[in-house]
Amino acid sequence: EKSHLDMRLLLLAASLKASSALFLPSFLPSLSPTPQRNAVLARTSRIVCGWGPDPVWSELKIASIEDADASGSLKEITVEVPAESAEGYTKGGQYVQLKAPGTDKGAPIAIASSPSAGTTFEFLVKEQPPSDWSPGTGWLTGASVGAAVDVSQAMGPGFIKSDDDLDGITDVLCFAVGSGISPLRSTIESGALKGLDVTLYYGCRTPDLMSYQDKFEEWEKLGAKVVPVISKAEGTDWSGKTGYVQDVAKEAGVANPKA
Numbered sequence: 001e002k003s004h005l006d007m008r009l010l011l012l013a014a015s016l017k018a019s020s021a022l023f024l025p026s027f028l029p030s031l032s033p034t035p036q037r038n039a040v041l042a043r044t045s046r047i048v049c050g051w052g053p054d055p056v057w058s059e060l061k062i063a064s065i066e067d068a069d070a071s072g073s074l075k076e077i078t079v080e081v082p083a084e085s086a087e088g089y090t091k092g093g094q095y096v097q098l099k100a101p102g103t104d105k106g107a108p109i110a111i112a113s114s115p116s117a118g119t120t121f122e123f124l125v126k127e128q129p130p131s132d133w134s135p136g137t138g139w140l141t142g143a144s145v146g147a148a149v150d151v152s153q154a155m156g157p158g159f160i161k162s163d164d165d166l167d168g169i170t171d172v173l174c175f176a177v178g179s180g181i182s183p184l185r186s187t188i189e190s191g192a193l194k195g196l197d198v199t200l201y202y203g204c205r206t207p208d209l210m211s212y213q214d215k216f217e218e219w220e221k222l223g224a225k226v227v228p229v230i231s232k233a234e235g236t237d238w239s240g241k242t243g244y245v246q247d248v249a250k251e252a253g254v255a256n257p258k259a
Helices: 037-044 083-087 179-188 213-221 245-251
Strands: 012-014 020-024 045-047 058-067 074-080 095-099 107-108 120-126 148-151 171-175 199-205 222-229
Touching: 012 171, 037 222, 107 179, 120 179, 171 179, 171 245, 179 213, 199 245, 213 222, 222 245
Parallel strands: 020 171, 171 199, 199 222
Antiparallel strands: 012 020, 058 074, 058 148, 074 120, 095 107, 095 148
């Protein structure tokens, strides 16, 4: 039985103007609801989410694990998946569940690599403590190459279910913080936003916590203008935008980035 999530959890696609769209990845911290914000969301939002089917597990091996940022707090983990699993991954923004063999709870992790990467699934993982609903990710970030991991089929509809989702849209704003960049990476690299005017606001506390800096030029070639934002730039050599992504977006003319 499908269960619908709170609109702030998985995906929010909202028309900022008649020809604009806003994408917030599921890992962006929840925004505090206000009557004004709820009114905007009720008027402009279409929710694309649901728990989906039960996971079908495949026991696989970690092919590689590397630091994904200069601080080492994020890990880029690669797993080679069966062909049938790769065939189910068609849209950026989809995810899999990962768990240690012999355990019950899986952790939902966005697929960072593009669907065009075939049977190679990449994940950007931050160590998280276990909770009542999740096993956390310490067992994964602390694993070694060759370690076994149970991987589910690709799940979720992705950010863009069909071409109709972008009918009449010319401008797309994307916002991400920390590891929330991974599903936007897959969406941009999939080519789903090709031909649109895309701006990605990507925020981190310090420059050494920012992943994928080596991919920004590639994303620009794919049509996504990248605006990296650092909130704690003191004591670093950072010369780019500082503060919080919503404030930088507002300075750039986005009318209500907090919505």
